[in-house]
Amino acid sequence: MKLLILAGGMSSRMKKALAEDTSLDSKLIEQANTLPKCMIGLGKNGRPFLDYVLYNAARAGIKDVILLLNPKDTVTQPHYETLVGSGNNWGLNIRFARQHIPEGREKPLGTTDAIEQALAQHPDWADSRFIACNGDNLYPVSAFQMLAESDFPNAMLDWDSTGNTVERTRNCAIIKKDADGFLTDLLEKPNDEEWQEIVSTMPRIGISWNIFAFTARDLLPFMQKTPLHPVRNEKEIPVTVRLWANEAPKSIYTIPISEVLPDLTSKSDIAAIQAILERDYSNI
Numbered sequence: 388m389k390l391l392i393l394a395g396g397m398s399s400r401m402k403k404a405l406a407e408d409t410s411l412d413s414k415l416i417e418q419a420n421t422l423p424k425c426m427i428g429l430g431k432n433g434r435p436f437l438d439y440v441l442y443n444a445a446r447a448g449i450k451d452v453i454l455l456l457n458p459k460d461t462v463t464q465p466h467y468e469t470l471v472g473s474g475n476n477w478g479l480n481i482r483f484a485r486q487h488i489p490e491g492r493e494k495p496l497g498t499t500d501a502i503e504q505a506l507a508q509h510p511d512w513a514d515s516r517f518i519a520c521n522g523d524n525l526y527p528v529s530a531f532q533m534l535a536e537s538d539f540p541n542a543m544l545d546w547d548s549t550g551n552t553v554e555r556t557r558n559c560a561i562i563k564k565d566a567d568g569f570l571t572d573l574l575e576k577p578n579d580e581e582w583q584e585i586v587s588t589m590p591r592i593g594i595s596w597n598i599f600a601f602t603a604r605d606l607l608p609f610m611q612k613t614p615l616h617p618v619r620n621e622k623e624i625p626v627t628v629r630l631w632a633n634e635a636p637k638s639i640y641t642i643p644i645s646e647v648l649p650d651l652t653s654k655s656d657i658a659a660i661q662a663i664l665e666r667d668y669s670n671i
Contacts, residue, residue, distance in 0.1 A: 388535040389515050390449045393501045393597075394437065394522030395457040395486035398424040399494075400653045411657055419654050425522040426462050427657070430664030434671065435466060436651055437522055439664060442671050445477035447531035449518070455505045457495065458485045484508040497621030498597070499613045506603055513603055516540060519624070520598040525649040525660070534600040539640035542600045543570065543628065545593040547645040559594035560625045561585055562641055570639040573629040593641070596648050597624065605638070606631075 401424040405411070418427045425437035441452065456463050464483050470476040484505040486495045495501065502519055506512055518534050520526060530544055545564070548556040563572040573595060577585060585592060609631040613622045632639055649660050 388447075388449050388531075389451045389453075389512065389517035390444050390531070391453045391455060391502065391505055391517055391519045392437070392440065392522045393455050393498055393519065394423060394425045394463065395455050395460075395495050395501050401651075403653065405654050411654065415657055415661075416654065419657065423457065423460050423463055424651055426466065427651070429657070429661050430671075431669045432671070435463075436525075436660070437463070438671065439525055439668055440520075440522060441479060441481075442477055442668070443526060443528045444531050445479050446528045447535060449531060449535065450478065450480055452479050452481045453484055453505055453509055453512075454481060454522075455484045455486055455501050458487055482509065495621075497616070497619070498624040499610050499622035499627045502601075502606070502624065503610050506607075516600060516602045518598065518600050521596070523651045524596055524598070525651075525663070526596075526598055527646050527648075529646060530598060530644060530648075533642050533644060534598065537600060537640065537642060539600075540602040541605055541631075541638055542640040542642055543595060544598050545641040545643045546596050546648060547643065548592045548594050549645070550647070551594075556592060556594060557582060559596065561589075562593040562595055563589075564593075564641045565637070567637065568641050569637040570628065570632040570641050571636070572632060573625050575625055593643065595625065596650070599624070599628065599639075609634070 426435040486501045561574040613627040
């Protein structure tokens, strides 16, 4: 199984100042302000956050990885080239792609564009089935295994929102599916009216954390027709997936999962992530 990790964003939310005083180590604050967020050194041994994501992927049996990076990132590729050179790469074949920024823009064009560019730069994946995920979420081993072992060519994980705050749930994309478990809609950041409809009609509210299994040739036509988001002016994979589900029903299977998912979005997440990594990943 192949894995594409999207780590080409600008980390703009991570670089914002904390809203209140904090006991967070000043070195971590400095890293959060200067490094790609996936490369912030965390855990017992201060390893880049992305190391832990890759470690879990390797434990799930994944062998081939592409890291999609920002063209201005001068840190991530040298780190993993060093790990590969020293044989400390968990048996992973790690390659790289860059999400080049179109002329006239300061930021990348979004996650759909990221996947398009990665596949264009690695045409040997054109006939592949691969997992695509964010680089700032600590996906458990089971998440990679569920998608890798699924019989469905195109699938996504349907995360149980139980235990989340309402705010955290509403900041995600809400999954709607049919009686057979296939995606019918993906509702991003629902407004108050949409939220009330969700609460009143869905006994279990499932959310997307942007981890999918795609068959490249099935995905490509829908990436090409994905419009720019009217607000963010980017091509985003939730929009692509929603378009796909609407135009080709029963194409994307949803796999329920209930494990907690730590995510590294802003500086306020760092302390909690640090505690989890020190407790559960002290062996790497």
